[in-house]
Amino acid sequence: MSLELAKTPAAEPAPRPLLEVRALRMRFGGLLAVDNVQFDVRRDQIFAIIGPNGAGKTTVFNCIGGFYRPTTGTVMLDGQPIHHLTSHRIARLGLVRTFQNVRLFKTMTVVENLLISQHSQLETRLLPGLFKTPKYRRAEAEALDRAAFWLEKVGLLEVANREAGNLAYGQQRRLEIARCMITHPKLLMLDEPAAGLNPQETRDLDRLINELRAEHGVAVLLIEHDMSLVMGISDEILVMEYGRPIATGAPAEIRRDPRVIKAYLGEE
Amino acid sequence: MSGFSLLEFIQQIINGLTLGSIYALIAIGYTMVYGIIGMINFAHGEIYMIGAYVGLLVITALGLFGVDSISAILLATLAISILVTGSYGWTVERLAYRPLRGSPRLVPLISAIGVSIFLQNYVQLGQGARDVSMQPVLTGGWRFGPEGDFQVYLSYMQVLIAVVTVVFMTSLTLFIGRSRMGRACRACSEDRAMANLLGIDTDRVIAVTFVLGAALAAVAGVLVSMYYGLVNPFIGFMAGLKAFTAAVLGGIGSIPGAMLGGVVLGLAESFASAYLQTEYKDVVAFGLLIGVLLVRPTGLLGRPDVEKV
Numbered sequence: 001m002s003l004e005l006a007k008t009p010a011a012e013p014a015p016r017p018l019l020e021v022r023a024l025r026m027r028f029g030g031l032l033a034v035d036n037v038q039f040d041v042r043r044d045q046i047f048a049i050i051g052p053n054g055a056g057k058t059t060v061f062n063c064i065g066g067f068y069r070p071t072t073g074t075v076m077l078d079g080q081p082i083h084h085l086t087s088h089r090i091a092r093l094g095l096v097r098t099f100q101n102v103r104l105f106k107t108m109t110v111v112e113n114l115l116i117s118q119h120s121q122l123e124t125r126l127l128p129g130l131f132k133t134p135k136y137r138r139a140e141a142e143a144l145d146r147a148a149f150w151l152e153k154v155g156l157l158e159v160a161n162r163e164a165g166n167l168a169y170g171q172q173r174r175l176e177i178a179r180c181m182i183t184h185p186k187l188l189m190l191d192e193p194a195a196g197l198n199p200q201e202t203r204d205l206d207r208l209i210n211e212l213r214a215e216h217g218v219a220v221l222l223i224e225h226d227m228s229l230v231m232g233i234s235d236e237i238l239v240m241e242y243g244r245p246i247a248t249g250a251p252a253e254i255r256r257d258p259r260v261i262k263a264y265l266g267e268e
Numbered sequence: 269m270s271g272f273s274l275l276e277f278i279q280q281i282i283n284g285l286t287l288g289s290i291y292a293l294i295a296i297g298y299t300m301v302y303g304i305i306g307m308i309n310f311a312h313g314e315i316y317m318i319g320a321y322v323g324l325l326v327i328t329a330l331g332l333f334g335v336d337s338i339s340a341i342l343l344a345t346l347a348i349s350i351l352v353t354g355s356y357g358w359t360v361e362r363l364a365y366r367p368l369r370g371s372p373r374l375v376p377l378i379s380a381i382g383v384s385i386f387l388q389n390y391v392q393l394g395q396g397a398r399d400v401s402m403q404p405v406l407t408g409g410w411r412f413g414p415e416g417d418f419q420v421y422l423s424y425m426q427v428l429i430a431v432v433t434v435v436f437m438t439s440l441t442l443f444i445g446r447s448r449m450g451r452a453c454r455a456c457s458e459d460r461a462m463a464n465l466l467g468i469d470t471d472r473v474i475a476v477t478f479v480l481g482a483a484l485a486a487v488a489g490v491l492v493s494m495y496y497g498l499v500n501p502f503i504g505f506m507a508g509l510k511a512f513t514a515a516v517l518g519g520i521g522s523i524p525g526a527m528l529g530g531v532v533l534g535l536a537e538s539f540a541s542a543y544l545q546t547e548y549k550d551v552v553a554f555g556l557l558i559g560v561l562l563v564r565p566t567g568l569l570g571r572p573d574v575e576k577v
Contacts, residue, residue: 092467107454183466183467
């Protein structure tokens with residue numbers, strides 16, 4: 001005990017993790033979909049949840065994002081409990097997500113999709129909008145600038161005025177990420193971002209996620225099946241099976257963990 | 269039976285477009301509300317009826333004060349009717365539909381029918397069940413064609429209806445297409461849960477939708493009371509049913525669809541009255557609806573509904 005105290009300087013307490021998930025449990029009737037999951041995501045971390053189909057990964061996401069109210073357990077963002085909040089309040093606190101099946105406004109243009117997600121930061125009173133006051137115009141111009149910045153970032157600037165539903169699948173995925181990032185989130189949750197992408201697009205995605213963290217200081221929590229992506233990008237991995245966490249650690253440890261190998265490959 | 273007369277045909281087009289403008293204005297209220305909350309607001313016909321009453325009362329009152337400029341009467345009547353009817357729209361949404369949000373689809377439908385019956389009786393109690401009439405405000409028109417033969421008659425009132433309708437439709441289209449609130453409306457109609465997640469106050473968007481729909485119904489009401497000079501508490505039922513038909517015909521949820529559906533329905537009724545018999549116009553109108561739905565279940569301009577997984 002005293003030895004450990006001597007190691008860590010007393011003046012620098014470990015910073016509180018951005019996201020703290022504790023004893024999370026989600027029950028649907030007789031099915032225990034998530035059982036006693038806990039983990040932390042640090043501010044600068046890329047954290048992955050992996051596991052076979054039906055392991056409860058998306059359910060964990062839905063509990064964190066406020067789509068489900070967990071049966072028991074707590075979720076804290078920046079020290080603030082969020083497990084009882086609705087999803088849009090959670091989004092306003094800086095936790096945003098993408099979906100396994102891309103959920104864009106498909107009949108709206110690419111740039112409109114990015115303007116919509118800035119809606120709550122923009123003034124929407126009817127009269128200024130009707131008369132296009134200078135303030136309204138300026139705010140709209142700034143929103144457009146931010147949209148252009150993110151479109152450039154994800155390589156969609158040249159398709160800005162196309163209908164989102166007409167984009168290629170990989171482009172739609174990147175647009176969904178841009179739509180999240182434009183709100184300056186603290187934590188970005190990606191639900192299978194590489195699903196349906198070709199190897200080149202997956203490499204681009206890998207680079208994009210790393211850039212988001214490095215340049216925009218966002219922590220990333222992702223669910224992914226593509227092992228090449230997960231192992232290369234993650235700082236820490238949580239492995240789930242049948243709703244339970246079976247291992248947590250750095251990619252190198254996870255790769256060697258016999259329980260993980262068993263869960264994925266079955267017993268010899 | 270005389271042969272086909274081009275002039276008569278043109279006359280039917282004029283009459284059909286006039287009627288169609290009215291249907292289209294009301295139909296937009298149905299289609300916008302359906303587009304956002306997936307509910308048929310069966311009280312919308314009554315909202316239109318209230319708009320017509322307010323219009324008639326304001327015009328009569330202005331007449332008592334000696335206002336006789338057509339543009340002053342029109343602007344004042346439209347403004348007052350839109351304000352009053354819009355607040356009815358807002359109140360109905362707030363009291364009868366918002367508390368039921370998230371309940372099974374049948375529940376708000378029944379609530380809507382309840383509101384419809386309530387409003388009809390409320391107006392009957394306040395204004396009496398009989399026709400209320402007034403002197404026509406705008407009379408006269410143009411005649412085209414040879415003397416002594418069939419002449420095409422285009423009344424000033426018909427022109428006014430067309431102009432006012434085009435002005436309001438254009439404003440609505442610009443509002444939906446260009447403004448931030450309009451953008452939020454489109455987002456909500458595509459995926460309300462997602463819009464809510466992105467921080468859009470969806471309850472506010474829904475309220476705006478009801479108010480806009482009611483405002484356009486008020487415009488239709490004012491125009492009708494000026495055109496026929498006659499209202500009663502029951503005009504909302506048939507007009508509502510026809511406008512709903514127009515909305516479905518055009519593709520419910522689609523605003524251009526409601527406009528097109530209204531015009532198509534108006535023309536169909538006008539031709540049916542002229543070339544068959546007046547009694548057949550409703551048969552043709554609803555028959556047309558069934559015919560179109562058999563071939564195109566999504567309506568003329570409706571998008572097929574893609575099931576989300």
